[in-house]
Amino acid sequence: MLLEIVVTSRRSRQLIVQPEIPFLKWLRRFLARLGITGLMLVLVPLIISIMWLRYYGMPQQVKDLLLTELARHNIHVSVDRLLLDPTGGLLADRLTLYRKPDRQQILLQIDRARIDFAWLSWWQGKPFLQSASVSNADVSLPFGDKETIDFRQVNAKFNLTSTGLDVVSAEARLLNIQLLLQGRIRFKALPAQGKELTAEEKARRDALWRKIEDYAGEIETERPIKLQGEFDISATEPATSTAQVALFTRFARWRGVQVNELGLTAKLADGVLTLDDLHVRLARGEFSLYGQWHVTETKAQLEFSSNLDFTPLAPAFEPRWRDALYKLNFDSLPQISGRCDLDWTEKFNLSVNLDLDWRNFTYGSTTFEKFSLALAYDGHRLLVPDAQLLTGNGALNLEVYYDGNLPQAKARLTSTIDPTVFTGLFGDGADRFLNSCRLPQKGPILSLTASGTSLKLEDLLIKGSVTLGQFFYKNIEFKEATSNFTVENLKLTLPDLKVKRTEGQATGGIIYDFKNRTAQLVKFVTNLNVIEVAPVLGGKFPQYVNPYQFSAPPTLKVDGLVDLQDTKAKLDTNLTVDIDSSATMKWRLFKVDFVFTKPKGRLKFVDRHLTVSIFQSELFSGGFNGVLEMDISKPKADYNVTFAMTNADFAKLMKIVFNSDGTTGTLNGKTTFSGTLDDLESINGTGEMTITDGYLTSIPFLGGLSSVLNAVIPNFGFAKANRARANFILAKGYIETRDLEIYSSNFTLIGNGRYQFIDDDVDLNIRANVRGIVGLLLFPVSKLFEYHGSGSLKSVKWVPANF
Template sequence: MRVHPVIYYFFKNFIRLLLVVIFVGVPAAAYYLRVQGIGFGAKEALGAALSGPQIEVQIGKLALDPFNGLLARNVVVRETQSPNRTLGSLDNLAISINLSQLMHRALIIDRVSLFNASASIPLSDSDPTARLKIQDIHGEIVILGDRLRLSLLEGVIAGIQIKVSGEILNHLAFSLAPSQGSPDKQDPLAALNTITRALGELTFPNGPPTLMAEFEVDALHPESLHLPEFRLSSSRILHKKGNLEGIEIKGSFTSGTLRLPIIQLKDKQGSLQASGEWDLHKSKAVASLISTLNPTTFLHGFMSSSPAIQKLEFTEPPRLDAEMEIQFESQKPQFHVTGSFAAPMVLFDHVGFTDVGCSFAWKDGIFYARDILVRTQRGSLEGNLWIAKDDLRLDLHNTIPPTDLIGLVGPKARDVLASTEFTETPDITVSLRSTNLDFANMLGKGHLKLGRTAMRGAWMDSVESDFEIANACATFTNILVASGDGRATGSVAYDVGKQEVRLDKIRSTLVPVDVMTWIDPRIARTITPYRFHTPPSLAVQGKVHMNDPTKNNLGIQVDAPTGLDYDLLKKTLSFGHTKAKVDILNNRVVADVKRGDLMGGNVAVLANVSINPKDPVFNANITLSRLNFSKLTDLYFGYDDSKGVISGQFQFNARMKEESQMIGKGNLKIEDGNVFAIPLLGPFSYILGTVIPGVVYNNARIATADFTVGNEKVSTKNIEIQGRGFSMYGDGSIQLLTGGLDMSMRINAQGIPGLVFFPVSKLFEYYSNGTMADPKWSPKIIPRIPVFGGGAAKKPEER
């Protein structure tokens, strides 16, 4: 059939126009609607359709996507009652409209899809940066009347992959609870912000963790939330304060009860296995756990401000078993925890402890640990501990040497332990009660038993004592100290509050320097020169201040039957039976030696010695009674031909280690002595033997002299020697260090020779500027008379 040309023309052009519209107009329109969006109030109408009584939805742009249909962008959700309060924002929201209802002029949305969407939920009204960000959102939400079904919703929150499905009833009634104004109730959004920030510090090198959950909830009754199953799993988790190799949590929340049958955490050395249940209706939670995780890294990381925690290291994973019950009925949760702890090896400040463990319980703020056990290479510590409000109780039995625990004590105790040595394990039992950890509030008692021990280098073989602690004072009673054949008994109180050491009824046969070294090394240094042949008997009573020597008041009675050695002028004096009283008053030691057998005679000494290191002075008053003159000259001058006895008195002042600079005075008397056996006077035997024959070897009846000491020399003005048939008078000085002489002597004959030589007595005056060993006497008046050398007088057959 032939078509009319006009009809054919119109039909052909219509087809061309239709093709242009299909292939050009439709894509162009679609592109325009996608880029520019749909106007005419469509986005407002869809926003109103998505809104409800409690929330308001605003769409920034509504576009038409050829593949996804209507696409809402820049969607903002606000609270209806508070328009300034944004509940969240998201993009790429695909909307499906019920076309059948649209034909009846009703705009009803029955499906919302999200793809490659992101959301941002504010978590703080005051901090705009505090936001919960959800990335890579994919999911489909089906709206069936008052029921909203999430077939599957996926997204990434703080690096965690979330997969959620479930239903929400009465979704239009949803409202977000306002921020809590009460200080004792934490804002849920603030808690969520804290959790988000904490999760942001984690990294997941092997991929993000996965949280999968199914739920059902009625928006009118949020407490109806039902989670039949949820699961959180992750491989390695890294944090700057600690790492985990894996985590897995499985649980459910139904009928107001949270059940967690599986909680598992792993690190490179162990794992934590736990389970628990929280009944919200009963406000009660219970849990149990078994852990073999190594907490060292986490403790160091999360408790970096604690110096003690930084010194703690578990070289092997400890085991922790615990059962917990928590009641939330009151404002402050009530905890009840029981369990046990065991650590094979623990280091604290590089000190090793093994088999560390205990059983423990914590309830209503009361902590109790029993069967506490700590071992070291040289001992163990066992005990029980009770801690409650204003109630601290501790019962311990310890065989660990305190020096092994030096890292656990403060600086002052550390200084004491640093100067102490234990070659054997101690045995210490103590029971303490207190309101806190302050030593001043502690009450207790115990028993101490030590083996061979040294304090400040002074050793003792054993120590045993009872002790009590009260009023910041540790009092040791029934003390028995043994060292060699020596023993010491009595009581000692270390009063930390008054900073003093009190000694009561101390009886000792120990080495005095050792005893004083234990008490106060400053006092020990002052009595070190007194070297007893065997330990003397001591009776000690009084106190010594720990810091202020001016508060010292200590009395010591000394009885040394076998005597002692003492160095004077670089020579050792060996005393026999010696009795003395020593008083330590303020910062001085006053020693009163009432009897000291020396060289066949007796010596009495009253000495006053300063223990002030800034003023190390001492003075003494020494009385000699009939000492063997021969022994004395042999000791100090190296000759023993002199005879007789010497008596005298000497008072002097000096500084420690500067004895040659001493200042003093005294007097001497020699009876029945052979004075010419002294090298100093030996040359006069020649003169007397020539002038008065027969007097050379007669002993002097008496020789006396008063003297002074100063400027490193001994000076005298009245030397007088009386013998049978002669007398000698002299004056001068002797240098202490060199023995140099500056001395004059005059000889007077007695009887008929004295009358004969009296007119020329000046001719028998002599002068010496030699030394004690070689005096070099020469006459004053007649210089041509030969000079006499030193040495003792010669016997007749040797002339």
């Protein structure tokens, strides 16, 4: 032997060493040195090659060899880089899997996959691809032009077989679902994509996936929801495929709502996809769904049943439905069951049969004994043969039929239920009306039929009648009301409305246009308190009638249109109100309360312009007629006034207007002026007046003059004037006359001047002429009886004008 041999004896453990020959010793050393050098010559290039292939990739020839071998298994891929794994496998970067060899339709994309390469089998010319795996990878499945379904944290191992692909294990995260899968896929070729979708179909598909993503994102769980599946799928013979799927989670939250349990089990066998169970449990009750689909057909069936108290789901809905659910409370669990048939042979069609039975529940403050509904819908026709709603003091019954093929819609409804219980269900427009109503005793007796081309309100003609007992509308109390009605083109017509209140009644027609927000009154006659009921017409109508305060309700005949859209630049309002009253009407004008007795007149509203015509009335115990035109578009309205007074009590006028006593007489006059409300300085106009049979010198501004002249003309202050007249103008806060004349049998007062009624300042010149022979004698010295008055109206100071 050339090498040392060491022998260990079991008994003596004695070492025996054979002597070494010097040449052999040299030869051993030489061979040893030569072996280390040769080994280095082999290992160093090998290590460098492995490192190069590990970091810079395999040559194109190896990549082509791999793609050819995969194509032999009907797997068509492309890779960016192919790297050598330290264990002898291959790492494929950015691997893309295609449906067809032309590589036009992408099936999925993987950021990195490991492929086990059997080098010895390759050397022997045998199949060398046996398995593949991915570890903590991201996989994208194209879904539309811009959308992808992204799988995260993918860990999977696959075995390639002669018939397909064995999934030894696969784990991935999709949205908030943890997938745990295993099984087998048998194929001769990957399944080709179906027919090209239209742009509309693509949009619906993409929108559906986005909704799924949104809904999944709203489910909160401590851990991902686990979905386990086993499958044996044949791409060439789908009918032989089998699969089983199970999903389960507890104590999840959806949109803030506690979901106690969510479970799903489904299977595929003999060409039938069966949803064995989909159930949702909340705090009270459960919803269950079952279904089947023959995968070779374009039809499926679903059946469901529920006694789920769904009111805890209120936070998950949009505000309108959320508010409605908050008002709902079930003492007994609500029962719902039904069946859905789906058919997408040509276009998607859904048929539904539904039975609903709710007992002992409350909505708001109203307790309901029962709500039952039977419904059938086949995608074109809807039938509700019986819907019933019962409360302790009312009932509603409804029948509906709709055929979309004709199209034709019919309905019949009877009700004695208070309609305000439906607040929050039918939109803002209905809520505005219902919130304005209050029925303290019982609901209206309502009966109607409907027909049209659809179930939309604008396409229906509704006819019926309604009778109400005591009710409040916009906080205005009414004793009762009756009317027939029609609804057409979003217009509610009450042709023969009769409404009663304590003070009287109203009869006539009303047409309310919901679309254009107008109210039209047709031959409406009322002796109701117009100020109290004015809010019923809405808009600014209460402001329009509030200045006219009647001691007892007048008889009003109303005809015309009221536009309720206050924000419009030009209103369509054109309303006439004829007034006939045997009582009094107080009208506050210029900060003075004028009381008209037995007024007969007319109010005319056009756009934002008001014309008040008083044809006949008593004012200050005399006759009065006039016209007021007013622009009511501004808080301080511009106006024009023309009026005439006949045989008015001058004493009453002085008392009410100037708070002055001691003056008597009969007044006749007329005037025309214009201005702005609450702005006395803006008044501008002219007029004339005459006063007869009175003690005129007791007028406040003449009181001081009477005392002065009494010293010259005995009993001047008590002389009864038989006539007085003056023309006057109104301008810039004053009234001015240039031809004031006051006559009695003994004297004549002739004057001119003005009164600043804003500042209460008198500036007046008066000359007293004695009538008769004495007057002729005194005429040469008549200038001695000229006086100038100044000061406030109640305390004018008179001084001789020429001294």
